[in-house]
Amino acid sequence: MSYLVLARKCRPQKFQDVVGQSTIVRILQNALRRKRVAHAMIFSGVRGVGKTTLARIMAKALNCHNSAEAPCDHCSSCEEIKAGTSLDLHEIDGASNRGIQEIRDLKENLRFLPTKEKYKIIIIDEVHMLTMEAFNALLKTLEEPPEHVFFMFATTELHKVPITILSRCQRYELKRIAFAELVSFFAKIADQEGMNISPAALDIIAREADGSVRDGLGLLDQVFSFGGETVTEDDLTQILGLVDNRVFARLAAALLAADLAAALELLHDIYGQGMNTKRFSLGLLQYLRSLLICKICRQPEAILDISDQEMIDLEEIAAKYSIETLSNIFNIIFQGVDGMRYSSYPRAALEMIFIKAAHAGNIVPVSSLLGRLDALLAAEPLELASAQPVTKSTGTGGTSSLAAGQIPVSAPVQESQKIESGSKSVAAEHREILKHKDVSANIPPADSPADEENLAPPVPASEDRLAAPVRAVQRDWDGFVGHVKERKKWMASALELSVKAREKNNELIIKFDDSSECLYLQEPENIKLLAEFAQDFFQRELTVKIVVNDGRLGDKLGGGEAQEERRTLARDPRVEMSLEVLGGEIAGIRTGPRSR
Numbered sequence: 333m334s335y336l337v338l339a340r341k342c343r344p345q346k347f348q349d350v351v352g353q354s355t356i357v358r359i360l361q362n363a364l365r366r367k368r369v370a371h372a373m374i375f376s377g378v379r380g381v382g383k384t385t386l387a388r389i390m391a392k393a394l395n396c397h398n399s400a401e402a403p404c405d406h407c408s409s410c411e412e413i414k415a416g417t418s419l420d421l422h423e424i425d426g427a428s429n430r431g432i433q434e435i436r437d438l439k440e441n442l443r444f445l446p447t448k449e450k451y452k453i454i455i456i457d458e459v460h461m462l463t464m465e466a467f468n469a470l471l472k473t474l475e476e477p478p479e480h481v482f483f484m485f486a487t488t489e490l491h492k493v494p495i496t497i498l499s500r501c502q503r504y505e506l507k508r509i510a511f512a513e514l515v516s517f518f519a520k521i522a523d524q525e526g527m528n529i530s531p532a533a534l535d536i537i538a539r540e541a542d543g544s545v546r547d548g549l550g551l552l553d554q555v556f557s558f559g560g561e562t563v564t565e566d567d568l569t570q571i572l573g574l575v576d577n578r579v580f581a582r583l584a585a586a587l588l589a590a591d592l593a594a595a596l597e598l599l600h601d602i603y604g605q606g607m608n609t610k611r612f613s614l615g616l617l618q619y620l621r622s623l624l625i626c627k628i629c630r631q632p633e634a635i636l637d638i639s640d641q642e643m644i645d646l647e648e649i650a651a652k653y654s655i656e657t658l659s660n661i662f663n664i665i666f667q668g669v670d671g672m673r674y675s676s677y678p679r680a681a682l683e684m685i686f687i688k689a690a691h692a693g694n695i696v697p698v699s700s701l702l703g704r705l706d707a708l709l710a711a712e713p714l715e716l717a718s719a720q721p722v723t724k725s726t727g728t729g730g731t732s733s734l735a736a737g738q739i740p741v742s743a744p745v746q747e748s749q750k751i752e753s754g755s756k757s758v759a760a761e762h763r764e765i766l767k768h769k770d771v772s773a774n775i776p777p778a779d780s781p782a783d784e785e786n787l788a789p790p791v792p793a794s795e796d797r798l799a800a801p802v803r804a805v806q807r808d809w810d811g812f813v814g815h816v817k818e819r820k821k822w823m824a825s826a827l828e829l830s831v832k833a834r835e836k837n838n839e840l841i842i843k844f845d846d847s848s849e850c851l852y853l854q855e856p857e858n859i860k861l862l863a864e865f866a867q868d869f870f871q872r873e874l875t876v877k878i879v880v881n882d883g884r885l886g887d888k889l890g891g892g893e894a895q896e897e898r899r900t901l902a903r904d905p906r907v908e909m910s911l912e913v914l915g916g917e918i919a920g921i922r923t924g925p926r927s928r
């Protein structure tokens with residue numbers, strides 16, 4: 333007796349035997365029940381997920397003598413279809429019958445009524461292989477299919493089927509079979525065949541099957557033909573040349589730890605076991621991908637279709653490394669494996685890839701390099717300042733030595749005075765700017781008196797001050813911006829757009845008119861950096877707070893006559909209409925000299 337391969341032996345004959353396509357099965361059964369089966373259907377999906385199986389079950393159901401909803405599987409029609417002898421079921425392999433002549437012959441045949449059964453059923457497998465002429469010849473028939481004909485197409489490459497054909501078909505997209513479903517299905521088959529396969533070995537087979545029932549059954553065939561009643565994971569490695577995930581885990585760990593010797597030894601062992609290099613490298617790639625997903629995603633189990641134990645192991649390794657390191661290694665292996673396809677020496681190619689990958693931990697990300705560069709650039713003026721303090725202080729403005737924020741209290745008095753006097757005019761200027769910006773409209777009145785006090789013209793430097801130059805936020809604001817400019821140029825530019833800065837309860841409050849001016853500045857890491865700069869410069873603990881003037885309209889209106897004027901403006905019909913048309917809102921109303 334010849335051996336019937338499992339894929340044929342286990343081919344589902346009824347809807348309930350189909351593995352992992354419950355949704356599509358339900359839709360098809362409903363269509364049968366309501367007698368609404370489309371005359372052209374197309375089943376798509378990767379190989380071995382049940383496309384032609386479903387088409388055959390549908391064919392049986394349509395022609396079954398006993399039931400209109402599902403094949404009975406024992407009437408003469410069902411039996412003939414099962415045995416492949418039905419005269420009214422035409423199964424065509426699109427790959428070998430792809431020309432126009434075959435389609436013409438088929439069309440000729442369709443003109444006649446079914447020989448024995450109710451319907452003629454045409455199944456074309458790999459339909460995407462048909463030539464364009466063949467597709468065109470089919471079109472007319474698909475547009476108006478004869479009542480006694482049903483077309484069922486199957487394809488692994490839906491995108492290669494012309495849209496003109498697709499638009500005339502009912503489409504069914506089959507999923508890959510989930511890992512757990514494959515495991516339980518293979519366990520059932522093994523049981524039926526009287527084989528004892530360890531759970532870990534079943535996991536390996538399901539993983540290798542990668543969503544395809546047929547691929548997994550092919551592997552099981554090999555395992556069964558090997559003989560022996562009990563199969564362990566080690567046997568699998570022997571029989572199929574498959575590698576246990578533990579090997580990938582060890583290899584990945586070696587590469588991540590830059591232990592090249594261990595990685596090459598592992599490869600040597602695996603090679604000695606007759607492992608297929610290509611399959612092996614793909615397995616490694618898959619393992620690294622899983623590690624990365626484990627690291628990045630909050631719910632990796634939603635993406636990774638693996639066993640619970642594998643998930644635990646992955647998480648343990650992933651926790652030890654950064655996303656950057658993991659993605660570096662993944663990238664190197666990915667590119668290497670892709671290039672390996674054409675190599676005549678796959679093993680040597682793989683070794684080269686390992687050498688590169690083992691150095692992946694040493695690759696410095698660009699962001700980190702830029703960070704270092706920033707630090708270096710910031711450090712340079714510091715050194716200059718401390719090396720030549722006098723020259724620097726007599727230079728224009730003298731803000732850079734001040735900006736360094738490193739001047740000891742015992743710094744030359746002369747220098748401190750220079751800085752103070754230099755700041756006076758700057759503070760005054762700042763105040764001028766604030767006035768022009770119509771402060772009353774932007775800043776709640778309650779703050780104003782205190783602000784005015786702070787903005788009072790600076791008194792000449794007293795002896796106290798000279799001894800311990802305490803920097804004030806408003807008075808020394810421009811000096812601070814200069815300090816920042818030498819460390820982060822963009823940040824200084826952003827600060828220059830601020831309308832006001834003040835200090836309250838150890839908080840440096842910086843106000844902006846428009847949130848778009850301080851978007852980047854508001855990012856937590858930038859706030860943190862700015863706080864560091866502020867602490868350096870003002871020599872005290874300061875936190876930074878960015879405030880944007882987009883409070884309620886009432887706040888912006890201010891008081892007195894000006895308030896009345898603004899209210900009138902806000903209620904102007906033209907303004908109201910603009911707001912409605914543009915879907916906007918009033919951010920602020922300015923009636924200062926600048927606006928007029």
Ligand SMILES: [Zn+2]
Nearest residue numbers: 396404407410
């Ligand atoms: Zn039947």
